[in-house]
Amino acid sequence: MRRKTLFGIALMAVLSLVLAACGGGGDDKGKEKAKEGGKDYGVKFVSIATGGTGGTYYPLGGNFANLIKDATGIESNAVTSGASAENMALIQKEEVEVAFTQTDIATYATEGTNMFKEKVDNLKGLGTLYPETIQIVTTEKSGIKSVEDLKGKTVSVGESGSGTLANAEQILEAYGMTLDDVKARNLSFDDSTTGIQDGTIDAAFITAGTPTGAVEGLAATEKVVIVPLEDDKIDALIEKYPYYAKETIKEGTYNAKSDINTVAVQAMLVVRSDLSDDLVYDMTKAIYENTDKIGHAKGEQISAENALNGMAIDIHPGAKKYFDEKGISAENK
Known part of the structure; x- marks a missing residue:
């Protein structure tokens, strides 16, 4: 009799564990769903x-x-x-x-x-x-005032495979130039502005919303110059690459004394x-x-x-x- 009682208790315990296992997953999933606003999004x-x-x-x-x-x-x-x-x-x-x-x-x-x-x-x-503004960043002491002035200079054109690199190639193309006309460096925005500050590079293409943190940091210690694009070059860029739009960097940005014409993508x-x-x-x-x-x-x-x-x-x-x-x-x- 005692054996039957013990067997019954053991059987009930096993059944309880099976039921708990079957129901436990549902409870956990229910908790997960509750955590995710009541929806099973399929990702955690x-x-x-x-x-x-x-x-x-x-x-x-x-x-x-x-x-x-x-x-x-x-x-x-x-x-x-x-x-x-x-x-x-x-x-x-x-x-x-x-x-x-x-x-x-x-x-x-x-x-x-x-x-x-x-x-x-x-x-x-x-x-x-x-808008993601294409900014050609340099300093007053570099003497660079136009895109043509970049020829022969050490220029950061964005990291390899970046959107900035594509923008740099297309803008240089609009001026009849290629990456071979500059000493191209593939640097991040932070490394670009650090390079400009310590003199290891002369200028940098930076495609980002303005004001850009890295450029603001540079402007705190240097007289920053953003190289403008001429209207006819802007029109040519937009005609060939319709995803560009004319953009103006407003006076006062990076302590600029006047508005600066350039282009942007979204x-x-x-x-x-x-x-x-x-x-x-x-x-x-x-x-x-x-x-x-x-x-x-x-x-x-x-x-x-x-x-x-x-x-x-x-x-x-x-x-x-x-x-x-x-x-x-x-x-x-």
Whole structure:
């Protein structure tokens, strides 16, 4: 009798463990869903590929990561990188979920042109952000006043594979020059401004939202000069490369005594195409409906109303759903 009782108790214990195991997974999943705002997004972490610490992408990425985490409950962070072109490779390898890039670089990536030997076929747009100004940075003591003056000089043209490098090549081309006409160095924004300051380089191409932190730091100790582009060269650039737009760096920026004419492309966010519609919708909403919480000057230029301007690649269905609900559309989408 005692044996039967013990056997019954043991059998009940085993059944309890089996039931707990079956139900426990559901409870854990339920807790995970609750943490993620009640939705199963299919990912437990969101990494945002940005750029170097001296640019605009990195601090903005940190702000976006916080907004995404607050809205979805998913752990999110910003990671440094070589910026635009490298970020497309990170998306292709599925090493990140979200990435900053320039609209021109996103176009090259989806087409498999320029620096891309093959198409990045898992790339979709989330939204555009603000103008990325092409700044040719030097100092008064360098004597460089025009693009032609760069000939023979040591010039940082952006990191290998970066959007800045493509911009440098195209601007030099507009002036009948190539990278062979300068002593090209492939440096980050921080290393570029440090090089200008210590005299190891003469000038640097920097494509970033203005004011750019690295250039502001240089302007604190040196008389910074931003080399202007002539109107006819700007028109020629825009005619050949329609993703460019005329841009003016306002008087007072980096202590400039007058406005400076140049060109810009749009900064944008892209996502992996395999991310769920719900996740991309909630990320898009979190960013564009909380621009007042973006702790960076560029937050003032980011808006849902302008988020499809310059969007030259396909939009992720989750982002499209958000913009459709807001009544926002792009002419080519």
